[in-house]
Each structure stands twice: as C-alpha cells, then as structure tokens.
Amino acid sequence: xxxxxxxxxxxxxxxxxxxxxxxxxxxxxxxxxxxxxxxxxxxxxxxxxxxxxxxxxxxxxxxxxxxxxxxxxxxxxxxxxxxxxxxxxxxxxxxxxxxxxxxxxxxxxxxxxxxxxxxxxxxxxxxxxxxxx
Amino acid sequence: xxxxxxxxxxxxxxxxxxxxxxxxxxxxxxxxxxxxxxxxxxxxxxxxxxxxxxxxxxxxxxxxxxxxxxxxxxxxxxxxxxxxxxxxxxxxxxxxxxxxxxxxxxxxxxxxxxxxxxxxxxxxxxxxxxxxx
Amino acid sequence: xxxxxxxxxxxxxxxxxxxxxxxxxxxxxxxxxxxxxxxxxxxxxxxxxxxxxxxxxxxxxxxxxxxxxxxxxxxxxxxxxxxxxxxxxxxxxxxxxxxxxxxxxxxxxxxxxxxxxxxxxxxxxxxxxxxxx
Amino acid sequence: xxxxxxxxxxxxxxxxxxxxxxxxxxxxxxxxxxxxxxxxxxxxxxxxxxxxxxxxxxxxxxxxxxxxxxxxxxxxxxxxxxxxxxxxxxxxxxxxxxxxxxxxxxxxxxxxxxxxxxxxxxxxxxxxxxxxx
Numbered sequence: 315x316x317x318x319x320x321x322x323x324x325x326x327x328x329x330x331x332x333x334x335x336x337x338x339x340x341x342x343x344x345x346x347x348x349x350x351x352x353x354x355x356x357x358x359x360x361x362x363x364x365x366x367x368x369x370x371x372x373x374x375x376x377x378x379x380x381x382x383x384x385x386x387x388x389x390x391x392x393x394x395x396x397x398x399x400x401x402x403x404x405x406x407x408x409x410x411x412x413x414x415x416x417x418x419x420x421x422x423x424x425x426x427x428x429x430x431x432x433x434x435x436x437x438x439x440x441x442x443x444x445x446x447x
Numbered sequence: 448x449x450x451x452x453x454x455x456x457x458x459x460x461x462x463x464x465x466x467x468x469x470x471x472x473x474x475x476x477x478x479x480x481x482x483x484x485x486x487x488x489x490x491x492x493x494x495x496x497x498x499x500x501x502x503x504x505x506x507x508x509x510x511x512x513x514x515x516x517x518x519x520x521x522x523x524x525x526x527x528x529x530x531x532x533x534x535x536x537x538x539x540x541x542x543x544x545x546x547x548x549x550x551x552x553x554x555x556x557x558x559x560x561x562x563x564x565x566x567x568x569x570x571x572x573x574x575x576x577x578x579x580x
Numbered sequence: 581x582x583x584x585x586x587x588x589x590x591x592x593x594x595x596x597x598x599x600x601x602x603x604x605x606x607x608x609x610x611x612x613x614x615x616x617x618x619x620x621x622x623x624x625x626x627x628x629x630x631x632x633x634x635x636x637x638x639x640x641x642x643x644x645x646x647x648x649x650x651x652x653x654x655x656x657x658x659x660x661x662x663x664x665x666x667x668x669x670x671x672x673x674x675x676x677x678x679x680x681x682x683x684x685x686x687x688x689x690x691x692x693x694x695x696x697x698x699x700x701x702x703x704x705x706x707x708x709x710x711x712x713x
Numbered sequence: 714x715x716x717x718x719x720x721x722x723x724x725x726x727x728x729x730x731x732x733x734x735x736x737x738x739x740x741x742x743x744x745x746x747x748x749x750x751x752x753x754x755x756x757x758x759x760x761x762x763x764x765x766x767x768x769x770x771x772x773x774x775x776x777x778x779x780x781x782x783x784x785x786x787x788x789x790x791x792x793x794x795x796x797x798x799x800x801x802x803x804x805x806x807x808x809x810x811x812x813x814x815x816x817x818x819x820x821x822x823x824x825x826x827x828x829x830x831x832x833x834x835x836x837x838x839x840x841x842x843x844x845x846x
C-alpha cells in the first residue's frame with residue numbers, strides 16, 4: 315500500500331458515494347491495519363473515522379470482507395463473541411491481497427456512512443483500483 | 448506452567464496447524480492469565496496476538512474451554528452480557544488443570560487463525576502435552 | 581472545515597515535509613475533534629495515525645497550539661496531570677479559528693513523524709491555507 | 714520478520730538473561746507492531762507481556778530504540794507528553810531495519826524484567842541475529 319494509491323482509492327469511494335446519494339467516510343490501511351489515508355465527506359456522520367477505519371482494520375485482521383464476517387458473528391455463528399475495540403463486523407470493509415502465492419493481505423479499504431449496501435459499493439469502487447500490487 | 452513446556456505446547460499447535468492446512472497463532476498463559484509463550488505462524492492474521500491470548504485468558508478466567516463457554520453467552524444464555532476487553536468466547540481456548548484434588552486451573556492454551564474446528568484441534572494438540580503438572 | 585480544504589491542507593503539509601526532508605502523517609479535524617482527512621507519507625512511522633490525530637484533537641480540545649500547551653503540562657505547570665487517551669501535548673497541532681467575534685475554533689491540523697520543529701513547520705504550512713472560513 | 718528468526722531472537726535474549734542473572738520477557742514484533750513471538754522466563758514478572766511487547770511496539774512506532782527515546786519524554790524533553798496505551802519509553806526496545814535504501818523498520822525486539830541495562834543487553838543479543846533481512 316502507498317499514499318498515492320490510497321488517495322485514489324478514497325476518491326473512487328467518494329465518487330461512488332455521490333452516485334449512490336450517500337455521504338461516507340473512507341479509510342485505507344496497510345498490512346498492519348494502520349491508517350494510510352482517510353477522507354470524510356462534508357455532512358457525513360462523525361462516527362466515520364472510527365467505523366471506516368474499524369472496518370478496514372477488521373478486513374486486514376481477519377483476512378476477509380466484513381460483509382462475509384457479519385453472518386459469522388451473530389448469536390450461534392462460529393465467531394459469535396468476537397470482540398475488540400477496533401472490530402466492526404458488518405459490510406463495508408474489503409481486504410486487498412497481493413498476487414503472489416498465498417495471496418497475502420497487504421491492506422484494506424473501509425467505508426461507512428451510507429446503508430451497508432452503499433458502503434459495500436463504495437468500498438468495491440476503491441478495491442477495483444487494486445491489481446495485486 | 449513453565450516456559451519449556453509452554454514452548455513445546457506452541458510447537459505442538461503449530462505442527463497440528465500444518466496438518467490442518469491452517470495458519471494460526473498460539474498463546475500459552477499461566478494461572479494468572481498472563482502470557483508465558485506466544486508464536487504466530489508466517490502469513491497468519493494480525494488478529495492472532497489478541498485473539499489467541501484472549502481465548503487462553505478466557506479459559507483461565509472461566510475455568511472452562513471457550514468452546515463450552517460459547518453457548519452460554521448467546522442471547523438467553525446464562526452468561527449473555529459477558530463482556531470485557533480480553534474475553535474471546537468461541538472455541539480454541541482450553542484450560543489446563545493440575546491433578547490434585549480440586550483440579551485447580553494452572554494455565555491455558557489459546558489458538559486462533561483457522562476455522563474454529565481447526566483452532567480447537569490445534570489447542571487440543573497442545574493440551575495433550577499437559578499431564579496435570 | 582470541509583473535505584476539499586482539508587485535502588489541500590494535507591497536501592501542503594506533505595509538500596513542506598519533502599522540503600524538510602521529513603516523513604510525516606497529517607490529520608485535519610473538525611470543530612468536534614473528528615477526523616476529516618488524513619494522509620501518511622510512504623515510509624513514515626506507524627505511530628502517525630494516533631499522534632497526528634491526537635495533536636489535532638488536542639489543539640481543538642484546548643483551543644491552543646500543542647506547542648503552547650507543552651510548557652503547561654510539565655511538573656509544576658498549570659495543567660500538569662492533564663491526561664486522556666487522545667491527548668498529545670507537544671508541538672505539531674494548530675487550531676483553526678473563524679474570523680468572527682469570539683474567534684471560535686472550528687478545526688485543527690496535526691502533524692507527526694519528523695522532529696517537533698519539522699512537525700510544527702508542516703502544520704503551519706497547512707494552517708496558512710486557512711483564512712478564517 | 715518470520716517466526717523462525719523471531720524464535721531464535723527470543724532464545725538469544727533468554728540466554729543473555731541467564732548470563733546477566735536476570736529474569737526477563739522477550740517480545741518480537743513485525744513491521745506493524747504485531748507480536749510474532751513471545752517468551753517469559755520462569756519466575757519473571759507478570760508485567761512482562763505488556764512491557765516487553767510495549768517496548769517492541771514503541772521501537773517500531775517511533776523508529777528508534779526506546780533507550781534513545783527515554784530522554785526525549787522527560788519533562789522539558791521534546792516529546793514530553795507522548796502517551797498511548799502501548800507506549801513504553803525506557804531502554805529495552807530495539808528496532809530492526811532492512812538493508813535497503815531508506816533503512817525501513819521491519820520489526821523490533823523488546824525485553825523487560827531486569828534492570829534497564831540488563832534489558833538492553835538482552836535486546837541487543839537478539840538484535841545481533843538480525844542482518845537486515
């Protein structure tokens with residue numbers, strides 16, 4: 315992950331949010347889950363910094379999209395009880411993998427502020443810029 | 448619990464993980480829930496330090512395996528509402544008991560990174576080395 | 581504060597960092613201390629997200645630059661004992677005020693990663709874009 | 714950083730601790746500050762998991778040894794006020810750098826449990842195994 319790409323990812327999410335009629339925050343993190351770039355659209359919720367960053371962190375930490383993680387953490391789900399002050403376990407976080415063997419997770423994008431479907435669409439618009447490094 | 452045994456337990460879990468085709472983190476804690484040894488396999492998720500240690504802590508704290516604890520914390524379960532920043536309440540944490548009367552819990556092993564079934568299998572491989580002190 | 585201006589502020593700080601030969605993180609927050617934009621230069625420290633955001637938050641929270649706050653928090657200083665998980669009390673955070681009566685604080689910029697003098701110079705480069713709204 | 718090397722680093726620190734007559738904990742973290750391996754000697758303090766890991770994290774986060782950081786955080790020092798729940802700012806944490814241009818920090822070792830001088834000696838014994846990747 316690098317800043318130039320992270321900025322383009324943020325822009326792609328914001329553009330998608332305009333299309334969706336949503337106001338979102340976008341966070342891009344590196345392989346360690348640490349923030350590289352963040353943007354919050356004017357008028358979007360103040361929870362965005364924590365939630366968008368949390369979704370991106372969670373996508374790195376569990377090496378799966380937070381949309382895929384969501385059904386696992388409901389009561390009776392395999393990962394019910396998963397907890398931690400940076401976990402956000404509903405759709406909008408997508409891990410980014412390198413193209414090498416093992417498909418190592420090297421970062422993630424997280425979006426929050428719209429409906430879950432909007433957040434996912436905005437995160438996918440960002441992830442589409444990633445080509446495996 | 449002692450470091451020499453804790454290291455052998457970590458190795459046993461890692462070996463089992465290879466057999467399972469999983470990438471895991473393993474934590475061994477003492478009777479106070481404090482880390483004695485920890486190992487994270489190359490390429491395994493960064494959530495491992497918190498989750499493996501959390502499962503081991505939880506197994507000591509509640510004197511039961513986290514797999515047995517899981518159904519108790521669902522809505523309507525006896526311990527629903529259990530919360531704390533070190534609790535992880537799904538399978539993969541196993542308490543270790545001495546052989547004396549009372550079967551005192553003297554430590555635990557916690558594994559995270561695979562499926563819950565894989566985590567449990569890896570934790571059991573470690574616990575099998577324990578003979579009651 | 582708005583995203584477009586926050587982005588230009590981040591860019592101004594990054595440009596100044598190149599001039600200084602420093603690698604920094606830049607955070608811009610709104611009147612509530614909540615992140616609007618964040619950028620971390622490639623190769624800069626992972627402490628940046630917490631420290632740059634913390635300096636910006638602190639500058640809003642205390643309505644003064646963190647450089648001015650620093651001498652107040654030493655032993656014997658007026659604010660010695662100031663503590664909180666988001667406070668960062670050394671130079672690099674600068675509050676932004678509107679031009680109306682009362683000079684209300686409406687946001688702040690925070691920079692971290694270089695020496696304190698470099699961080700301050702980078703934050704000032706960003707604050708220079710602010711004209712009181 | 715990889716597990717095999719991290720384990721050898723832990724062993725080197727433990728061996729040095731025997732020579733020093735100290736009982737220590739050793740933590741090795743990756744470029745994101747996340748634990749790779751940890752070992753606590755029998756009889757050493759229960760603060761070890763937090764302190765050794767914290768020193769290693771801090772050495773990565775600030776890209777300098779915690780011994781070099783210590784004088785900067787005293788009252789009147791440039792970084793006085795540095796705070797965060799994972800920071801430990803006295804000697805015993807040493808960053809590990811790759812040999813490429815930029816000398817990127819790719820991990821760190823942290824030791825705690827002895828005197829600061831002993832902790833530093835034990836951390837240096839581990840760091841000596843690192844050859845720049």
